[in-house]
Amino acid sequence: TDTRYNYLLSVWTSGWTVTEAQRYQLAQECTFKKLYVLLLGAPGSGKNYTFTVRQEGASPASGLVVVIADAATSGNDTVNTISIADGDSVGIEVNPGSTPATVGAIWGLVCNVAVPPTVTSQAFTAKEDTTATGNGNITFDGGENCDIRGYVWDLASQGAPGNVAPGSSGYANDVAEGGSFGEGAFTSSLTGLPTGDTIYGRAYAHNSKGYAYGAEVNFLTKPAAATNVAATSNQTDKVTVTWTKSTGASGYKVYEGANLLDTLGDVATYDDSAAPAGSIDNAGTATASDGTAVSYVTLSLASESTANGAARTYKVVAFNATGDADDSATDPGNRTVGAITYQWQRSAADSDADYSNISGGTTDPYNDTSAPSNGIGRYFQCILISTDASNTPQTSTSDRGYTEGVTDNISLSDAAVPDRILNPALTDNVALSDTSASQVILVGVLTDNISLSDAASAEVIFTSVVADNIKLSDTLLDNIITTLALTDNISLSDATAVIRVISETLTDNIALSDFALFTLKRIRAMSDFTGRDLSDITLRDLK
Incomplete structure (x- = not known):
């Protein structure tokens, strides 16, 4: 037809x-x-x-x-x-x-017949803090190859642009690629994105009949790395890690090296109580005095020391729903050791064993006034304690020490110590002559030739010269204050007064019984065996 x-x-x-x-x-x-x-x-x-x-x-x-x-x-x-x-x-x-x-x-x-292309938008991939990949697909080229394809994006959602150029789409940013493009998937690289923010975008393509856009998709960029990370080195029970928060972060991960310590919420501090504790690395060398004092042993400690806990290197990683940010800078931190307390111990016998605490012995140095008297030796050591040390308590070295002892025939002449306390008995023939101490307190028995028996004192205080071979046995007088020498063989037996006042002549072998005055002071000198008449002694200095 x-x-x-x-x-x-x-x-x-x-x-x-x-x-x-x-x-x-x-x-x-x-x-x-x-x-x-x-x-x-x-x-x-x-x-x-x-x-x-x-x-x-x-x-x-x-x-x-x-x-x-x-x-x-x-x-x-x-x-x-x-x-x-x-x-x-x-x-x-x-x-x-x-x-x-x-x-x-x-x-x-x-x-x-040529028409505008058909484009779809796929989810963003390779999402980082400032970059991402936009994914699109030209599902129909409109009857001819497209000459442009790309992605538009913004920080706010925009409506469907229609058949308009990207500059009129409502989106502030355009990533375009020119060429000859048939149907198929394509990608666009987005850069310069703000951290921790939501990005809205659409894929698009263009042919001779116009522009076509895919549906809008969105994603959240990763947060920026945490900044100003700092770890402490001055706490005994923990290391505190702090940092400055990142925009868009929903939480933070704290690492020690490559080891994740904890995952936290929207906070800016972390306490690492599991950080290694410090230690007492040297418990010190104990020294006990050897008879330098009558009433105590001086205890001291040297070379004791502590060490900080092993350092840890910390980093903080911010994160949100998209993923982890870049690692922060690192900072080291460590625990320290707290104050050390001391507890001195003394052995039960003169051997380096069987120690027990000395009541009140908690200082360095310390004078142990409860140590055995008269030069009896004991061993001493110190227990060092720090609540926050990993190896508390620690024990120092031990050392033997003793008080100053007094035995038969000890010469106390020329002693320059202000006070001497003699707890044991002084027996016959103890030379107490030429003693320059201000006080010698005798609570034992002084024998030899002078009888002050039955006196009821606890102390005999001599501030003058007491000649050799004086028998002061059984003295119980509270106070006999003498400012002169007592010669040999003077009998002062049967004294019963608390304090005797002598204000008349004293001769050899005179009985001074039954004196009842409370104070005896300022008695003049009596020389050995002279029989000197002491009648010139007056009461002018008696009070």
């Missing part, structure tokens, strides 16, 4: 003639591709039909070409394409080869 579509088909043996314009159809802008031909019979052995779709006047090689030969009845061209503009004329030419059999033919092709 003579319709305009029939003019598309021309069977000719040697090419189209000048009348070929009658056999073309005007076309609108489009793209031809995928030519299919089906014959109702085979061309025959050694024979063929060549089908060509082309623009008017164009070379057959520039069109869609299908050759069906021999016993075949179908063919197709799925490789070539023809871009047609508005007003172009196109047609199909059928050229027989070697007089093939006359058969019917059915043919068809795809005519893509």
